[in-house]
Amino acid sequence: MDNAADLPVVAPELLDRFAAIVGEAHALRDVADLAPHLVENRGLYKGSSPLLLKPGSTEEVAAILKLASETGTPIVPQTGNTGLVGGQTPRTGGQDIIVSLERMNKIRDVDPVANVLVAEGGAILADVQAAAEKVERLFPLSLGSEGSCRIGGNLSTNAGGTAVLAYGNMRQLCLGLEVVLPTGEIWNGLRRLKKDNTGYDLRDLFIGAEGTLGIITGAVLKLFPKPVGHQVALAGLASPYDALHLFEKASTLCGTALTGFELMPRIGIEFTTRHIDGVRDPLEGPHAWYALIDISTSDSAETASVMVQSLLEQGVEAGLVEDAVIASSVAQQKALWHMRESMSDAQKPEGGSIKHDVSVPVSKIPAFMAEAEKAVLAAMPGARICAFGHLGDGNIHYNISQPVGADKQAFLDRWREINAIVHGIVLDSGGSISAEHGIGQLKRDELAHIRSPIEMELMYRIKAAFDPAGIMNPGKVINVPGTSA
Known part of the structure; x- marks a missing residue:
């Protein structure tokens, strides 16, 4: 479900109760103040919200989610708002409350001996990199948006970036998490251990879940010796x-x-x-x-x-x-x-761009490139293919700029059609339709068709177990049958 118009309007009295948790100074209701938080980075998704909350502590996040579960109020977590699949954007209809972690931006601890850093979920990636640099260490995640994206979002999308080949993505760069569950319970899993085989690895459930199972408020991150x-x-x-x-x-x-x-x-x-x-x-x-x-x-x-x-x-x-x-x-x-x-931004002045964040086995990249180009140009003569990315880990950003002189909107209206062509070739190559950007709203319906029934059923069960009230980031990643989540 992409809108919340069929849900009851959040009563002003309830909005006041949410605002009281963080204080009126940290509760945004004005249309102009909310506007930057309602639009996805590429403009593909625009939602609405009656309220944005900026908690200053894990306890305040817990109080917000506890009240949300008790009242059935949908919550959309947001950190840097740099996502590219609409995972951080509220739905239309105005009933989703946004919880922004921008105030929870502290570096809690840096331990160069153990090569770990503990950061809050709202810490800016560039600040984490700088904190590591001060102690002659490296935090290797590197993204074009590193000056504004935040650790909680990086973890929630399992961000990759340009150094995955040597260091891995965020799943490999994280040792432990602190998470507030939809019920308001706090799981303190901020363990600094590289070896810990004590039951199910709960950490990995939240990494890549795009805020549908809880809100990441803290993380233990791996550091590395600074290259000479x-x-x-x-x-x-x-x-x-x-x-x-x-x-x-x-x-x-x-x-x-x-x-x-x-x-x-x-x-x-x-x-x-x-x-x-x-x-x-x-x-x-x-x-x-x-x-x-x-x-x-x-x-x-x-x-x-x-x-x-x-x-x-x-x-x-x-x-x-x-x-x-x-x-x-x-x-x-x-x-x-x-x-x-700069290659992604450089496409914007060229008009419309239909984008794909895909991965294929490294050895199959050349064949994928050739087959995809042939199929795309057959469907859309004159299209300008700008396919680039991380050959070392198989992640290609297969972007297509509109033909010169073409109508931008008419071109973008064919997004799903071209996606189907490219993604079909990706899947035939044994690849994935999402390498590092996530699923969000953009690929949610497609995910349900390409994953096996048992995989989707297991996802539904996990969602129901962690979020019984269905309040966490509804309409993102999966749509649980029979619910609005």
Whole structure:
């Protein structure tokens, strides 16, 4: 269910009771104040809400959810509002109350000896990275939105980013959680243990659940020694097949020092140089495809430089690398990554963009790319395919910009049709329709068709067990049969 219009209007007296939990100064009711919290980042979803609450403690979150369960009031958790599938957006109809964790943004503890950091759910990712940096440690999650996205949302969507190849996604970067259940009960699972085989792993139920089972208010995150040597290079290539073979050589030569291997098409380079300030084409001539290679070592900068130089030499000798550049400074390293991280934003001035966040087995990426391009162009001649992403972990952002001169809305109206084409090829390749963005509202109905009946039934049972009143982020990830959740 995508709207809450058929639910009873939340009475003003009940809104006052919710507001009293956090104090009127932290309860937003004005339309202008609520507006930024009602729209999804890409504008695909816009909802409504009578109230946004900003609790300042885990206990206040618990009081909110306890009252919500008792009164059947739907709750939408929200952190940085940077999600891309509508998981953080309230439904239409005006009955969903938003609970924002932006006040719960503290770093509670940093332990460089144990390599852990404890953060509240509203802590901004960039602040977590900076706290680790202060003690000569690394928190490796890196996203284009890291200056505004928050840890609770990163965990709730099992965010990945550019360093999954070496460090894993948020599920691998988290040791323990503090969660407020829909009933108002608090589960303190802030354990710092790397080994703990004591029954069911409750932590993993909440990571990736997109706020449908509870609200993550705290987390124990893994830190890593800060790399000593770091080098970045960009290679021009003829095809994704060449990129795959170069990745195979990089994996063999560099091992765990290979921290990033990104694939980008020529059209993506053209979009970024055209629309993103300060971005320039790094190579002398155009190439059909590009690989961005990131190497980090624990011993010396020289080791990283030798590795990347050797890799590129092997690539040239094998006929894989047509041209390449190695960053000669930290500024140039950042510039190369900025080009890659700006690729999504660079599509906006080109008109409508139909997006896919998919993953396929790494060895099948070139074949997937070829088959998907053929099918998309057959359905939509003139479409401009800007497929890029994390070749090293199989996650491709298969984005399609509208044909030049096409009507934007008419193009976007074909979103579901094009999704079906691309996702069908993904599934035939043994892949997933959601790699790191989650399900939210965007892929909820599709999920019910591609997962087996027993998988969906188990999800329904888990949802019912944790959220018997059906108040937590209703209409997201799954629709429980016979309920509004």
